[in-house]
Amino acid sequence: xxxxDGMRETVRDLEKSRFFSGNFLIAVVLLVIAAILPFFFxxxxxxxxxxxxxxxxxVFALGLNIVVGFAGLLDLGYVAFYAVxxxxxxxxxxxxxxxxxxxxxxxxxxxxxAADQGIHLNFILILVIAMSMAxxxxxxxxxxxxxxxxxYIAIVTLxxxxxxxxxxxxxxxxxxxxxxxxxxxxxxxxxxEPNLPIYGVFNSALNLQPYYYLGLALVVLTLLVSFAxxxxxxxxxxxxxxxxxxxxxxxxxxxxxxxxxAYGIGAAIGGAAGAFLGAYNQxxxxxxxxxxxxxxxxxxxxxxGLGSIxxxxxxxxxxxxxxxxxxxxxxxxxxDVFNLDFSTAEINFGIFGFIxxxxxxxxxxxxxxxxxxxxxxxxxxGTDESLFEARA
Amino acid sequence: xxxxxxxxxxxxxxxxxxxxxxxxxxxxVDFSIPERSIVSIIGPNGAxxxxxxNTLTGLYRPTSGRVFFGGDDISRARPDQIxxxxxxxxxxxxxxxxxxxxxxxVLVGQHARTKAGVIRSIxxxxxxxxxxxxxxxxxxxxxxxxxxxxxxxHEISTNLAYGDQRxxxxxxxxASDPKLLLLDEPTAGMNPQESAQLTDFMxxxxxxxxxTILLIEHDMKVVMGVSERITVLDxxxxxxxxEPQEVRNNPRVVEAYLGKQG
Numbered sequence: 001x002x003x004x005d006g007m008r009e010t011v012r013d014l015e016k017s018r019f020f021s022g023n024f025l026i027a028v029v030l031l032v033i034a035a036i037l038p039f040f041f042x043x044x045x046x047x048x049x050x051x052x053x054x055x056x057x058x059v060f061a062l063g064l065n066i067v068v069g070f071a072g073l074l075d076l077g078y079v080a081f082y083a084v085x086x087x088x089x090x091x092x093x094x095x096x097x098x099x100x101x102x103x104x105x106x107x108x109x110x111x112x113x114a115a116d117q118g119i120h121l122n123f124i125l126i127l128v129i130a131m132s133m134a135x136x137x138x139x140x141x142x143x144x145x146x147x148x149x150x151x152y153i154a155i156v157t158l159x160x161x162x163x164x165x166x167x168x169x170x171x172x173x174x175x176x177x178x179x180x181x182x183x184x185x186x187x188x189x190x191x192x193e194p195n196l197p198i199y200g201v202f203n204s205a206l207n208l209q210p211y212y213y214l215g216l217a218l219v220v221l222t223l224l225v226s227f228a229x230x231x232x233x234x235x236x237x238x239x240x241x242x243x244x245x246x247x248x249x250x251x252x253x254x255x256x257x258x259x260x261x262a263y264g265i266g267a268a269i270g271g272a273a274g275a276f277l278g279a280y281n282q283x284x285x286x287x288x289x290x291x292x293x294x295x296x297x298x299x300x301x302x303x304x305g306l307g308s309i310x311x312x313x314x315x316x317x318x319x320x321x322x323x324x325x326x327x328x329x330x331x332x333x334x335x336d337v338f339n340l341d342f343s344t345a346e347i348n349f350g351i352f353g354f355i356x357x358x359x360x361x362x363x364x365x366x367x368x369x370x371x372x373x374x375x376x377x378x379x380x381x382g383t384d385e386s387l388f389e390a391r392a
Numbered sequence: 393x394x395x396x397x398x399x400x401x402x403x404x405x406x407x408x409x410x411x412x413x414x415x416x417x418x419x420x421v422d423f424s425i426p427e428r429s430i431v432s433i434i435g436p437n438g439a440x441x442x443x444x445x446n447t448l449t450g451l452y453r454p455t456s457g458r459v460f461f462g463g464d465d466i467s468r469a470r471p472d473q474i475x476x477x478x479x480x481x482x483x484x485x486x487x488x489x490x491x492x493x494x495x496x497x498v499l500v501g502q503h504a505r506t507k508a509g510v511i512r513s514i515x516x517x518x519x520x521x522x523x524x525x526x527x528x529x530x531x532x533x534x535x536x537x538x539x540x541x542x543x544x545x546h547e548i549s550t551n552l553a554y555g556d557q558r559x560x561x562x563x564x565x566x567a568s569d570p571k572l573l574l575l576d577e578p579t580a581g582m583n584p585q586e587s588a589q590l591t592d593f594m595x596x597x598x599x600x601x602x603x604t605i606l607l608i609e610h611d612m613k614v615v616m617g618v619s620e621r622i623t624v625l626d627x628x629x630x631x632x633x634x635e636p637q638e639v640r641n642n643p644r645v646v647e648a649y650l651g652k653q654g
Contacts, residue, residue: 232513247487252475252504372491
């Protein structure tokens with residue numbers, strides 16, 4: 001065997017090593033299970049409702065995982081991108097802009113709406129707009145924020161998350177050329193049900209299945225994006241930045257640009273999930289965007305294993321189930337069994353916190369840890385002491 | 393290769409100072425590196441050698457003075473921009489990406505020489521696949537070149553033997569096709585035999601690839617053996633410069649190292 005053959009072989013081994021291999025088989029099996037699952041449940045039941053939420057949460061969590069898990073940027077204001085995506089569909093699939101086109105409205109590829117007034121675009125178009133708006137918001141937030149390091153990023157993004165909710169809350173007092181920025185607690189409603197090619201118009205009053213399959217499609221797309229990016233030049237740069245900014249930049253990785261990419265992509269994915277959830281909720285209400293949402297999504301990633309794609313999916317499914325289903329089913333247990341004066345829904349974050357504490361004690365690397373993260377935890381690899389001057 | 397790009401120096405630092413608060417770490421140093429040469433900076437501990445290195449590679453901005461590389465002013469450039477221009481470095485305390493394999497470390501080193509963006513990476517276009525394959529081939533080739541054993545290629549870098557980590561750091565730096573390679577105490581922690589190997593390797597690198605090398609080094613045997621020119625720093629100031637023989641006999645250098653004699 002010549003040296004060239006040996007080289008080719010080494011490289012081929014390397015290529016085989018990750019991208020599809022084991023993942024591919026697991027993915028197919030899981031997808032088949034996920035696809036037939038709805039047939040076991042009532043088409044309007046709380047089980048299917050939980051599953052729709054779970055798909056949305058998985059997409060959110062995968063998006064945040066790119067920011068926090070891959071690039072190591074602790075973002076505590078991820079709810080901002082949920083809000084942006086939700087308002088994108090609020091603006092472009094409702095009668096919010098009721099005076100456009102002389103009150104006759106603008107309709108592109110949409111066929112089911114309560115009133116002619118307002119802008120009504122096709123869901124796919126809105127998805128693109130939502131992602132663009134969220135990515136833009138990500139860049140606006142990221143540009144001043146990502147020059148900071150570590151914990152400072154967490155604090156500043158936390159503030160931006162709060163700002164997003166406050167803007168949504170008070171947006172009904174802000175008018176731009178006759179239109180309110182948001183409807184605050186009044187909610188922008190109703191939102192058009194998606195109208196997709198092949199399937200046609202959704203009807204959440206009759207059947208939730210279409211929403212579930214739409215959510216599942218978004219999950220699959222987000223998974224493909226996550227896997228492709230992780231094994232790419234960009235993905236390696238994120239890991240490098242996460243492990244050691246000084247070494248990364250000294251190897252030619254532009255820090256701010258690389259972080260911005262992670263932040264922007266995470267934001268775009270959050271925007272897509274936000275638009276989806278907006279359509280499903282049929283209303284965009286400012287109290288849908290509390291700080292606790294950011295924490296819930298972060299908890300999903302931590303539960304599953306920071307940086308681990310399958311772990312993130314698992315964590316999101318588990319917490320979605322607990323949050324949307326289980327706590328509701330055992331709502332009255334504290335009262336009936338223990339004679340306590342509250343329901344489980346009121347202490348949900350206490351319960352999540354307890355789950356996380358248990359996890360930190362028993363399995364700090366998460367349920368399905370990523371190899372690298374595990375090393376960082378157990379061997380103290382990749383801790384970054386800095387000799388850097390703060391600079392762009 | 394832009395051979396014959398004039399007879400000017402490859403790197404030229406003019407009156408470079410770096411001041412931290414009240415501490416003058418580098419004091420008005422003039423310094424230049426001719427193309428295809430091997431030059432060293434020596435000096436006692438705390439003389440400002442590494443600070444000077446960091447100033448050249450963009451980790452620090454010079455407080456005053458300017459740095460030119462290939463005629464371009466890089467005094468205010470970012471580290472990644474300086475890498476793109478053709479300067480690569482290693483670190484005194486090895487800074488590999490600890491959770492990455494040897495090959496992956498070298499792939500990160502190629503960041504400035506590869507292009508795949510987000511959209512094309514997501515779509516995994518044929519162009520991206522080809523670039524990725526070529527990058528991996530180049531990584532394997534570089535690891536062989538620095539003398540890493542085949543079985544270490546996929547080993548996580550923290551698990552590598554110390555000498556291999558040093559080699560890997562050099563391979564990672566070479567991945568950006570540098571015209572100038574800065575080595576910060578590369579023989580620290582090596583035994584005499586390994587140091588001798590590294591000395592040979594530096595010559596080979598210069599002769600085969602035309603790489604210019606700047607070295608910070610404590611091991612005088614290595615420095616005297618390989619350097620064509622030596623610059624001596626003490627308390628941030630340049631106190632001597634010249635060929636090894638001249639520097640060795642310079643009274644100020646002897647004084648800096650051994651203290652003033654009676």
